[in-house]
Amino acid sequence: MQTGADSVRCFNPIFEEASNVVRERFPDTSTLWLARVDCDQHSDIASAISDQQISTLKLFRNGMMMKREYRGQRSVVAIADFIRQQQVHPIKELQSLEEVNTVDRSKRNIIGYFETKDSDNYHTFEKVANILRDDCTFLAAFGAVSESERIGGDNVIYKPVGENVPDMIYLGSLTNFDLTYVWSQDKCVPLVREITFENGEELTEEGIPFLILFHVKEDTESLEQFQQEVARQLISEKGSINFLHADCDKFRHPLLHIQKTPADCPVIAIDSFRHMYVFSDFKDLSIPGKIKQFVLDLHSGKLHREFHHGPDPTDSTPGQPEDTGEEVASSPPESSFQKLAPSETRYTILNRDRDEL
Template identity: 50%
Template sequence: MKMYYSRESGDLRLNYVLFILVSYLFYNPTDSGAVQLTTSNMDTMLASNELVMINFYADWCRFSNLLGPIFDEAADKVSAEFPEPGRVVLGKVDCDKEGSLASRFHISKYPTLKVIRNGLPAKKEYRGQRSAEALLAFIQKQMVDPVKELASMEDPLLTENAKKRIIIGYFDTKDGKDYDAFRRTATNLKDDCLFLVGLGESFSRYHPRDTAIITFRPPSSTGEEGDSFKGDITSVDALSAWAGALCVPIVREITFENAEELTEEGLPFLILFHSPDDTKSVAAFNQIVNKELLGEKQNVNFLTADGARFAHPLHHLGKSQSDLPLVAIDSFRHMYLFPHPASRMEEPGLLKSFLQDLYSGKLHREFHYGPDTTHHHAAPIQIGMADNQVKGATSPPESTFKKLAPSKNRYTLLRDEL
C-alpha cells in the first residue's frame, strides 16, 4: 500500500501529536488530593457538603510538610469511599495565603485539623493517628447514622440510658425533609445527646399523622424538665439551636473522653466529685449552679466527676472515695478544696464566695501564707512547707486535669501560644 506524505500534512500531524502529548502530561481527569480552600470557595464548600474536614497548614512548618501528602492520600481514599456529591470532602487551607480564614477558624498552631458538620465547627479538633488509613476510619465513623431506631417505648435504649440526655423524634417515615433535618442535627450533637427515633404505626399515638414531633428527655439525676421543639422542624439551624441548648447544659460531666476538649476551653473547673450511684448531690449541684452561678459561665466550667474514675485528683487533694461527695476547683495551676462539706453547697452565697476567692487570688495566697485573719473561706490543706518556709505556709496541690490536655509535640505553635 502506498503512503503519500506532504510537508503541510506532516506539520499538521506533528502539531496534533504535540497537542495530545502536552494534554496528557497536564490534564488530570479527576481532582486528586484534598481540595484547596480559599476565601472565594470556603462558604460554598461548607454549605454544599454534610461534612468537611480541613487541614490548616503552613508551607514553612515541618509538621505540615509531613502531614500534607498523607492528608492528600486520605482525601483520595475518602472520595472513593463516599463518591456521592454533597456528603464529605477533605480540604486544605494555606494559612500564609489565607490569613483571614486562619483567623476565622481561630488557628493557633500548624497543622490543625478541623471538622465542619453541616456548616458548624465540631468542638474537638482531630488528634488521632496521622495516617491515611486512620483518617479514613475516622471519616467512616463520622458518617455513620447516629440516630438509633426504637422498637417501642419499653425499648432498652431508653431504660439503659436513663442517665443520658436524649432527643426523641416521632415520624411517619424517614422519607422527608423533617427527618433529614433531625438526622443532620444528630450528626452535629451526637457526642452530647443520644438521638432516638420512633417510626410508623407503633408510635402514631405520640404524634399527629403527617406531623413529626421532637422531644427532649433529661437525665433522671438532674431534676430537669422535658421539652418539645416548637420551631420549623425542617430547619437544621433552628433544630440544632434548640437541641444544642438542651444537650450541652451548664453543668457537664467530665470523662476521660471529653477532658481534652474541656481543658482546651481554658476555663477553671468547679467540680463536684461524687460516688457513681449518688444522684442526689448531682441534682443539688445542678440546682445551685443554675440558681446562683449562671453569671459565672463565661469564667468557669461547672462539672461533675465520677469519684471512682477520677480517684487520682482526689488523692492529690488528700481525699479518697470515702470522703465523697466533695467540691473543688482546678485552676490548671493548682487544686483548691471547698472548705465546707458538700452538703452545704446549697447555702446561698457559699459557692459563689468560693469562686470569688479564686478570682481575687485569695485561695492561692492562703495556700502559700495561711488563712486570712479577717475571713476564712478556704481552709488550706497541710501537705508540706512552702519554699519560703513562712509559718503556716503550704504548697497547694498541682492541677491534675491540665495533664489531660492535648500534647503540643506534634504542632508548630504560633507566637501567641508560646
C-alpha cells in the same frame, strides 16, 4: 490544619492520600469536603479555629465546628475510616412504637415523630442530629408508625437518663434550626458532666476552669445535690467554668494534690489550669451563695491572691483560714488536669501514662 515545616512535611502526604481514598468512596462532593489550611500563611483562620501550634484535624457540620477533633492514628486507613464513620446516618428509624420501650435509658434519647421524611421539620431534625450525634441517640418514626404521636402535628420528645424520669416535649418550631438545636443541646449536654480519662483532653481543650465534685461512684446523693446547687446558684456562670464530677478512685492523684484521699469524698475543688483550690466543706454547698462566691473569687483573682499572701484584711475566702491579722504566704497546689491538655505528643496518646495525672 498545620503549622510548622516539619508538621507539614510529615502530614501533608498522608492527608492527601486519605483525601483521595475518601473521594473514591464518597464521590458526592456536595455533602463532603476535605480542606487544608496552612496556618503559617493564614494565621487569622488558624487562631480562630485552634490555639495549638501543631497540625490539627477539625470536623465541621452544617458550618459549625465540632468540639471533638480527630485524635486517632495519623494514617491513611485510620483517617479514611473516621470519615466513613462520620458519614453513617445519625438517626435510627423506628419500625414500630414498641421499639421506643426498649431504648437504652442509660443514654440520652431524642425521638422525632414525623409524617414524612420529605419535610422541613425532619430536615431540621437531621441537621441537629448530625451535630449532636456524639452526645445523644436520635431516633425517628414516620407515617403510620408515628401517627398516634402526631395528634398536634410532627412531634419531638426527649427521654432523659433513668427508667422513671418523665419525657420532655419540644414546644418550639421544628422549622427553626437555632431553636431546635439549642433545646436539643441543652438536653444532650448536661450542665454537670462526668470527666474521665477518655474525655479529659477535649474538656481541657475548651480552655475554661473546672469546678469538680470528687465523689465515690456509688454516692449518687452528693452528685444530685451538686447538680441541683450548680443549676440553682451557678447557671449564670455557664460558659466561664466547666461543671464536672469525677470518680474519687480513678482520680486519686488530683486528690493527693489537694491533700485529700477517697476517704474524704465528697470533695469540691476548682482547677484553674494553674492551681487547684478546695471548697471549704461539702456540707457548705447548700448555704445560699457559698459555692457561687467560691467561683466568683476565682474569677476576681481572690483565691490566687489569698493563697499567696494570706487572707484579705476584711474577710476570708471559702476553704481558707480565718483572718488572724498576720500575712501567711502559701502556694496553692499546681493544676493536675492541665496535664490532660493537648500537647506536642497528643497523637501518641496511647504512650502517655495517664496514671501520672
